[in-house]
Amino acid sequence: MAISLLKRSKTSGKKKQKSPASARQWAISLTIVAIAIWAFFTYLFDKTPDAVQAWFQVWLPPSTLNESLVWVICALGLNIVVGYAGLLDLGFVAFWAFGGYAAGWFMSGFFHQVNIHFGSMSANTIPGIHLSFWLVMVIAALIAGFFGIIIGAPTLRLKSDYLALVTLGFGEIIPQVFTNGENIGGFNLSNGTKGISPIDAIGVFGKRLGPFDLGWKFLIYFFLAACMVFVSLRIRGGRLGRAWLAIREDELAASMMGVPLMRTKLTAYAVGAFSGGIGGAVYATHVNGIFAERFNFSISIILLAMVVLGGMGNVWGVIVGALLMAWINATGLPAVGDTFNNTFHTQINFPSYNFLLFGGILVLMMLFKRDGLLPEARLKMISHENDDDTSNTGGH
Amino acid sequence: MTKLNRFVSVVAAAGLAATALVAGTITSADAATKTLVISSDLPLQGSAFDSNDSTNKAIELYLKSINYTAGKYKVSFKKYDDATAAAGSWDAAKCAANAQAHVANKAEVAVMGTYNSGCAKIIVPVLNQDPKGPMLMVSDANTNPGLTKAWNPGEPDVYYPNGVRNYARVCTTDDNQGSAAAQFAKSIGISKVYVLNDTQTYGQGVAQAFTTEAKKIGLTVLSSGATGEGWDAKQSDYTALFTKIKALNPDMVYVGGIFDNNGGQLVKDKVAVLGDNTKVKFMGPDGFTGYPDLNKMPEAQGMYLSFAGLSTDLLLANDPKGAGATFVKSYKKAYGKDPVGSYPLYGVAAVQIILAAIAKSDGTRKGVNNAVFSGSGISIPAKQSVLGKELKISTLSGDTLAKDITIEVIKNNDETTLKAWTVK
Numbered sequence: 001m002a003i004s005l006l007k008r009s010k011t012s013g014k015k016k017q018k019s020p021a022s023a024r025q026w027a028i029s030l031t032i033v034a035i036a037i038w039a040f041f042t043y044l045f046d047k048t049p050d051a052v053q054a055w056f057q058v059w060l061p062p063s064t065l066n067e068s069l070v071w072v073i074c075a076l077g078l079n080i081v082v083g084y085a086g087l088l089d090l091g092f093v094a095f096w097a098f099g100g101y102a103a104g105w106f107m108s109g110f111f112h113q114v115n116i117h118f119g120s121m122s123a124n125t126i127p128g129i130h131l132s133f134w135l136v137m138v139i140a141a142l143i144a145g146f147f148g149i150i151i152g153a154p155t156l157r158l159k160s161d162y163l164a165l166v167t168l169g170f171g172e173i174i175p176q177v178f179t180n181g182e183n184i185g186g187f188n189l190s191n192g193t194k195g196i197s198p199i200d201a202i203g204v205f206g207k208r209l210g211p212f213d214l215g216w217k218f219l220i221y222f223f224l225a226a227c228m229v230f231v232s233l234r235i236r237g238g239r240l241g242r243a244w245l246a247i248r249e250d251e252l253a254a255s256m257m258g259v260p261l262m263r264t265k266l267t268a269y270a271v272g273a274f275s276g277g278i279g280g281a282v283y284a285t286h287v288n289g290i291f292a293e294r295f296n297f298s299i300s301i302i303l304l305a306m307v308v309l310g311g312m313g314n315v316w317g318v319i320v321g322a323l324l325m326a327w328i329n330a331t332g333l334p335a336v337g338d339t340f341n342n343t344f345h346t347q348i349n350f351p352s353y354n355f356l357l358f359g360g361i362l363v364l365m366m367l368f369k370r371d372g373l374l375p376e377a378r379l380k381m382i383s384h385e386n387d388d389d390t391s392n393t394g395g396h
Numbered sequence: 397m398t399k400l401n402r403f404v405s406v407v408a409a410a411g412l413a414a415t416a417l418v419a420g421t422i423t424s425a426d427a428a429t430k431t432l433v434i435s436s437d438l439p440l441q442g443s444a445f446d447s448n449d450s451t452n453k454a455i456e457l458y459l460k461s462i463n464y465t466a467g468k469y470k471v472s473f474k475k476y477d478d479a480t481a482a483a484g485s486w487d488a489a490k491c492a493a494n495a496q497a498h499v500a501n502k503a504e505v506a507v508m509g510t511y512n513s514g515c516a517k518i519i520v521p522v523l524n525q526d527p528k529g530p531m532l533m534v535s536d537a538n539t540n541p542g543l544t545k546a547w548n549p550g551e552p553d554v555y556y557p558n559g560v561r562n563y564a565r566v567c568t569t570d571d572n573q574g575s576a577a578a579q580f581a582k583s584i585g586i587s588k589v590y591v592l593n594d595t596q597t598y599g600q601g602v603a604q605a606f607t608t609e610a611k612k613i614g615l616t617v618l619s620s621g622a623t624g625e626g627w628d629a630k631q632s633d634y635t636a637l638f639t640k641i642k643a644l645n646p647d648m649v650y651v652g653g654i655f656d657n658n659g660g661q662l663v664k665d666k667v668a669v670l671g672d673n674t675k676v677k678f679m680g681p682d683g684f685t686g687y688p689d690l691n692k693m694p695e696a697q698g699m700y701l702s703f704a705g706l707s708t709d710l711l712l713a714n715d716p717k718g719a720g721a722t723f724v725k726s727y728k729k730a731y732g733k734d735p736v737g738s739y740p741l742y743g744v745a746a747v748q749i750i751l752a753a754i755a756k757s758d759g760t761r762k763g764v765n766n767a768v769f770s771g772s773g774i775s776i777p778a779k780q781s782v783l784g785k786e787l788k789i790s791t792l793s794g795d796t797l798a799k800d801i802t803i804e805v806i807k808n809n810d811e812t813t814l815k816a817w818t819v820k
Contacts, residue, residue: 061493062496179596192600211521298483329482330480
């Protein structure tokens, strides 16, 4: 992956600047790990002893890996809005919902009134709209991106807190629309709380991916996540990305330097939403259905926590943050809890302490490592601008 | 190489070492006798925790009482949680992950669950496509009709891609509950009803069934639409809604929905505008049962409720020496309190179906499923059934053949059983 270097003056000689080589190493390493995981789960897993399989089912089930990638894709989108452009978005779940419902609409028998098939692996006789997975990815991304612009529009003249409130409202409204969208003037938009299921199987090179082809799905989800990484890094290095960073650091100064605030902010929302749309559609194919109940406020918060914990603005940090938190939520806490309870014969309900743990981690991070696990070099420099050399010792 | 690449190679090496270690220890485990695993898949976080935790405890107790045997097989029990703390209730992604885990756990032959119909819609198709299956799932609490019978377009076939059924349930469906409520209303002399729903799947389902049956048996339905009027759970006040209803002068208001959707305010405002529940009767489905908060409200006194099955009270009253009563007593003895709500007994009933299927089978997933859906199917005689009456599963749909509904009334700050109602 060729990465162009962000043009900036080298003010600090002490801090090592992120070079293209570093990004390339990350990309290569992650790709190797992903291919190894794919090969393991596709070809080796069934042949390993039962105890090994059981261990993986407890600590790292393949479905958790796939789910984590959904979070990664969405977190990368949010990173563009929050991490790059510095616009606090508390309603990102709305874009996830749009992407999910796009898959629900165009990859299932939901619209049973019509019978449209294009590139799908499902039988032609089944009514509904059945489009190819790849086409649906594009449609989902475009729908979400379009709504990203719509949400962006009223926020143009808003700053900080007010902006966050508008996004919060948006994030509350959209899931409500889907929850109550069973009868909009006689039209069933979302099937209400019943949700849409099942979703068509993914077809790739003429192969239909059934519910147990998790390794292949992992590879596809990884590919989509990699595309988002590529897009993030390329845009960041370019004119638009530099404009976002300028707005993030000082909106007034940026506009005085000729950065068109309106257009730049709108694009941040649109690109972020684009990624959210892809994440949503991937999510729908992962769980094989889409249900309105899932899209609550806590999703937006968890995504935000992933970006903040991982390191705002640094795609690698965000990926690490998303993988870590998704794993804790889906597998880590219940598995640790079960192990603990079995060892000490207790009955503690560990997963119910999820938010306590997240809250605690966030507080600790803010105290000792407020730039995130893998801070963006540039943000780190800014946040320590005023630290003098003697006090700059704690936790960095 | 760089630090990062070194890190990757260290992780890879550690992984290999761990694999080798675990591989070394398994030979001893293989020597043990083969035990079939049955599991439960229930939400164990959030508001549904108490009831489902009680279900798991009841199942454990029951398995212990029969010495963990089913025919010639030994069984063991494994609990799955389909909720996450982040969602605070069942989580679609967790359901999808559990579905994979059920199939991946080689010793597992059948699943008891789920609690939520939405979760069942995700898990059933995966179990259905299990290459060694299909794998049987028996639910204690899914009341959504579409899982087993034609309801929405494409249902229920979309959940069975293999063309073979693998899902059964021991509770009745929403449509039966709504019908029973309408028939009961007629029997107490109601002629004009107004129907409300909470705009959710479940609430609309029962409201629709109530409306359809009420019209069929000659009641006047004052509300318009197939599911009645929706109430918005986020509103702080329903005075306007009930003032509008008062002008139509109904004998009864039927609320299809769950108490959690601001049911408390709804009940208060109903009484404030329409008077207490002896004047204009008030009735709700099992979404309003099992809430001590509701039972203690002065406005709720006299409210009728229905439950999709026989309530634990009724089971005990019907047959104080039967299997059900004995079981409830032993539960109280073991855990110091009664099971929460009426679903725990249904959970045990579902396990009874699974155990009977295992006993009749060759011990494979496919065999266990076939035992339920082919030949004479599975029935539990009244003597053994914890539900106090014969439990028979249809080999075609997987539904229980019993259409029992319990009518309850809130009296003296408690839910009291009025009578059993068999849907006509």
